[in-house]
Amino acid sequence: MQGIFMSPARSSDPFDNWTVQVRKGLLEFWVLRRLARGECYGYDLVKELTQMGSLSMSEGTVYPLLSRLRVQGWVETHLVESNEGPARKYYRLSAEGQQQLTSMNCYWDELQSLLEDPS
Amino acid sequence: MPPLPRSAEAERLEADYLKRLKQVLTRLPNELSVDIFENVNNHISAALAGYSGEVSLSQMAQVLEELGPPESFVEEEAPPSQPPPIPEMNHANNDSRQELSESLHLLYTASIILVIGIWIPLIDLYLFDIIACFLISKIVLSPAHKRLDMIDLGSSAKICAWSLVGLFVFSVLEALSPLWGLIGLPFAIASLVYSLVMMWQIYAGLKRICQQVELSSFSTRIEKARNTYFTFLIISISIGILLAAIVTLSSPTNSEVSIEVMSLLLLPVNWFFGWMFFLKPLKDLQKQIESPITS
Structure with a gap:
């Protein structure tokens, strides 16, 4: 569940601290890119994220992020009744979220090219 | 569809967890805390939907353990001006x-x-x-x-x-x-x-x-x-x-x-x-x- 997530306050290993910061920075980006492919059931989205190897994050990180994205207006939710359990909350990218994602993609491309050619 | 029945112990464990979660979420703005609480509540129900019959104490405990402690839901989102949710214990504060x-x-x-x-x-x-x-x-x-x-x-x-x-x-x-x-x-x-x-x-x-x-x-x-x-x-x-x-x-x-x-x-x-x-x-x-x- 926790993957290799460790809060910087808890780890004295510089590499661990660095990976934590990288993952935190990328998490929002990943969520928006994932939702750009189509709406997703919240529980499934969380399960995907908690099992993503190097990028895995705990539920304690993902759910607050999803709530924040919704409050910010970057994602929208709607409920779908289900015969197999509680009503399912589906997440999708809002128009504003799409704009943000476009900006993030451009920035990401720029970062990648800088990293590939530091000179 | 109504939620799966829980054993008395499982229900108590869930209630304790949600009560603690509500307490820690008070550190966040209301809109966020309400949404997070709802998400976690639904997550528990969705995770338990895979079981049949009455949910036992151990099944509930496993789901809650996978979710992590309630405090983990505010560690990232608490505003920087507030102290961390687990104050001063991470470092050798002698009084604490x-x-x-x-x-x-x-x-x-x-x-x-x-x-x-x-x-x-x-x-x-x-x-x-x-x-x-x-x-x-x-x-x-x-x-x-x-x-x-x-x-x-x-x-x-x-x-x-x-x-x-x-x-x-x-x-x-x-x-x-x-x-x-x-x-x-x-x-x-x-x-x-x-x-x-x-x-x-x-x-x-x-x-x-x-x-x-x-x-x-x-x-x-x-x-x-x-x-x-x-x-x-x-x-x-x-x-x-x-x-x-x-x-x-x-x-x-x-x-x-x-x-x-x-x-x-x-x-x-x-x-x-x-x-x-x-x-x-x-x-x-x-x-x-x-x-x-x-x-």
């Missing part, structure tokens, strides 16, 4: 560690009273247990020991203490008529159930403390102790039921003996093993927390 060490010492003392009480033949063995449960409740609910963060344990300990009081009263009355012993049976069941709940809450509380003071190795020990205890519990319940059945079948008029046998095995024995299996880790944890202060 001293306070926690003293609180753990008191909890350990109360637990010793409980364990010794089981073996002192003082009127059905309950008096020391009653004193210990009230003491535990007083300790964990006192503001002076807030660092233990075991408020839920305080409530359960109180209920358990009063159940034992009831059991004690009816055990004494049983001398007048065996019927009183039967009437006291619900108190026996209640004290057993709440002793299990207390046990779970203590283990959960100690694990939280291990996380706060960054002693993950102790967290593993606490978990092993908990698993060993529940294994003994299952064994003792099985043996109790088997022996009670044998006694009843061999001599149907001796149903009171069966109940006594079951009471003996289910209540004091599993309490004894349970409390013994966490006393040592508890004491060692207290020493470990103390050691940066004295070194």
Whole structure:
């Protein structure tokens, strides 16, 4: 569940601290890119994220992020009744979220090219 | 579709978790906290949807363990101006560690009273247990020991203490008529159930403390102790039921003996093993927390 997530306050290993910061920075980006492919059931989205190897994050990180994205207006939710359990909350990218994602993609491309050619 | 039914213990565990979650979420803006709470609530239901029949305590515990402690939901989102949700314990703050060490010492003392009480033949063995449960409740609910963060344990300990009081009263009355012993049976069941709940809450509380003071190795020990205890519990319940059945079948008029046998095995024995299996880790944890202060 926790993957290799460790809060910087808890780890004295510089590499661990660095990976934590990288993952935190990328998490929002990943969520928006994932939702750009189509709406997703919240529980499934969380399960995907908690099992993503190097990028895995705990539920304690993902759910607050999803709530924040919704409050910010970057994602929208709607409920779908289900015969197999509680009503399912589906997440999708809002128009504003799409704009943000476009900006993030451009920035990401720029970062990648800088990293590939530091000179 | 209505949610899956939960066993009483599972429902209590879930309610405790959600109550704690609500408390920690108050650190966040209302809109965020409401949304996160709703998400976590739905997550629990969705995770349990895979099970059939009544959700058991262990199934609920597994789901909640995978979710992580309620505090983890505010660690990232609490505004920078606020202190971290687990303040000053990550670093060797002597005052905080001293306070926690003293609180753990008191909890350990109360637990010793409980364990010794089981073996002192003082009127059905309950008096020391009653004193210990009230003491535990007083300790964990006192503001002076807030660092233990075991408020839920305080409530359960109180209920358990009063159940034992009831059991004690009816055990004494049983001398007048065996019927009183039967009437006291619900108190026996209640004290057993709440002793299990207390046990779970203590283990959960100690694990939280291990996380706060960054002693993950102790967290593993606490978990092993908990698993060993529940294994003994299952064994003792099985043996109790088997022996009670044998006694009843061999001599149907001796149903009171069966109940006594079951009471003996289910209540004091599993309490004894349970409390013994966490006393040592508890004491060692207290020493470990103390050691940066004295070194």
